[in-house]
Amino acid sequence: MSRIDYLERIPNNVDLAGNRRLQRALEEWQPKFLDWWIEMGPEGFQAADVYLRTAVGVDAQGWAHFDWVRMPEYRWGIFLAEPESQRLIPFGGHKGKPVWAEVPGEYRATLRRLIVTQGDTEPASVEQQRHLGRACPSLYDLRNLFQVNVEEGRHLWAMVYLLDAYFGRDGREESEALLQRRSGHADKPRILGAFNEPTPDWLSFFMFSFFTDRDGKYQLASLAESGFDPLSRTCRFMLTEEAHHMFVGETGVGRIVQRTCEVMREGKTDDVRGRGVIDLPTIQRYLNFHCSVSLDLFGSEISTNAANFYTNSLKGRFEETKRDDDRQLKTALYPVTTLDGERVVTRDEPALTSLNERLRDDYVADCARGVARWNQVIARAGIDFELTLPHRGFHRAIGAFAEVKVAPDGRLISEAEWDAHHREWLPTDEDRAYVASLMTPVTAPGAFAPWIASPARGINGQPADFTYVRFTP
Ligand SMILES: [Fe+2]
Numbered sequence: 001m002s003r004i005d006y007l008e009r010i011p012n013n014v015d016l017a018g019n020r021r022l023q024r025a026l027e028e029w030q031p032k033f034l035d036w037w038i039e040m041g042p043e044g045f046q047a048a049d050v051y052l053r054t055a056v057g058v059d060a061q062g063w064a065h066f067d068w069v070r071m072p073e074y075r076w077g078i079f080l081a082e083p084e085s086q087r088l089i090p091f092g093g094h095k096g097k098p099v100w101a102e103v104p105g106e107y108r109a110t111l112r113r114l115i116v117t118q119g120d121t122e123p124a125s126v127e128q129q130r131h132l133g134r135a136c137p138s139l140y141d142l143r144n145l146f147q148v149n150v151e152e153g154r155h156l157w158a159m160v161y162l163l164d165a166y167f168g169r170d171g172r173e174e175s176e177a178l179l180q181r182r183s184g185h186a187d188k189p190r191i192l193g194a195f196n197e198p199t200p201d202w203l204s205f206f207m208f209s210f211f212t213d214r215d216g217k218y219q220l221a222s223l224a225e226s227g228f229d230p231l232s233r234t235c236r237f238m239l240t241e242e243a244h245h246m247f248v249g250e251t252g253v254g255r256i257v258q259r260t261c262e263v264m265r266e267g268k269t270d271d272v273r274g275r276g277v278i279d280l281p282t283i284q285r286y287l288n289f290h291c292s293v294s295l296d297l298f299g300s301e302i303s304t305n306a307a308n309f310y311t312n313s314l315k316g317r318f319e320e321t322k323r324d325d326d327r328q329l330k331t332a333l334y335p336v337t338t339l340d341g342e343r344v345v346t347r348d349e350p351a352l353t354s355l356n357e358r359l360r361d362d363y364v365a366d367c368a369r370g371v372a373r374w375n376q377v378i379a380r381a382g383i384d385f386e387l388t389l390p391h392r393g394f395h396r397a398i399g400a401f402a403e404v405k406v407a408p409d410g411r412l413i414s415e416a417e418w419d420a421h422h423r424e425w426l427p428t429d430e431d432r433a434y435v436a437s438l439m440t441p442v443t444a445p446g447a448f449a450p451w452i453a454s455p456a457r458g459i460n461g462q463p464a465d466f467t468y469v470r471f472t473p
């Protein structure tokens, strides 16, 4: 069961051949997906051979096979984690009952919405990143970008499988619509805000992979707890892929920070813009931006939707099965940081309606660990500077802080103070123009753009000067 059938037109481990109706639906969707990939996927590299990993099994160890692939020939398919035998619903109103193999009728619309919202983010990020290849800092980074891109494409397959397999005609219509929306489009934008922001340069890309892909990790982890077992199994395997995306983001920013610190030390100056690297305050402003738009993805602090998802056993908490409370949260409270008139306060709210905030807290703690590792790079270079996560109220468009102005340190400030200082806190046009000016492609094997350090090790044990992408003449 864990082996994936690659003889099929659509690789899968769900016995697609045994379900003709579903197979036909997906085989009809496949060429439309490919059209979308050609139109909206990595621009200028569709003919290149890329050293990519492909899933060959779904167990945690050794599931990937590395080989040269032209991206349009990548074997996108349907891979679910192994079923847990006798799995019981771990939380909510249906806790302790056997998991559902089919969609319960009363939750059909809600589940469809959850799946579509997750599914929409996957092609969106491919669209956001489609121009980056032309400005790659190395073949290693170019390959990592494409790996992330093809896997986001596969994540779209994962959600389309659920829609087509379990939601009938509605599901097939949603599958079509997922290929119709476009990131940043005025009339048919992607569903969530952060997925309509441009990713114009590689610092943005690495920050996006660190912050926004990590939101994906937390959403997938809470959907992996779902009582709807096919969703749970789908998300569990997606999480194993997602880990690499966050690795790309964290090490990418870390290598930029490292290179900047090297140049600061060599030049004994923090005025490094003339020296071809990205100054630490600019990195902080990018961090502030990507962190704040990603925090919005978790939704409002207080949410009856989130409470209903939980009570209906559709979407759990992060690592639900490790929690030793009643996993129903009927009377539990949770401390929520919010706004009380003119003050930022933390107060106890019902845990059920605070689930978005709780997931956001888990996320912020995870982000903080990554930022601490970046700060170790700075400290090791003997430089007196610390990157920090902005306060959760900073630059928010959703939730209690959307209507007010909050400084990165958490102070509630006036519009006038915001106007006077936001250029210190968010990337300015000058910052973006400067970073853009550094984005000249480096494609010689083993060479790296001057603004980023080489990685500690290559992909799949390959040397740093490995030709990760081969261009066809
Ligand atoms: Fe994804």
Ligand SMILES: [Fe+2]
Residues within 6 Å of the ligand: 152, 213, 216, 242, 245
């Ligand atoms: Fe991802």
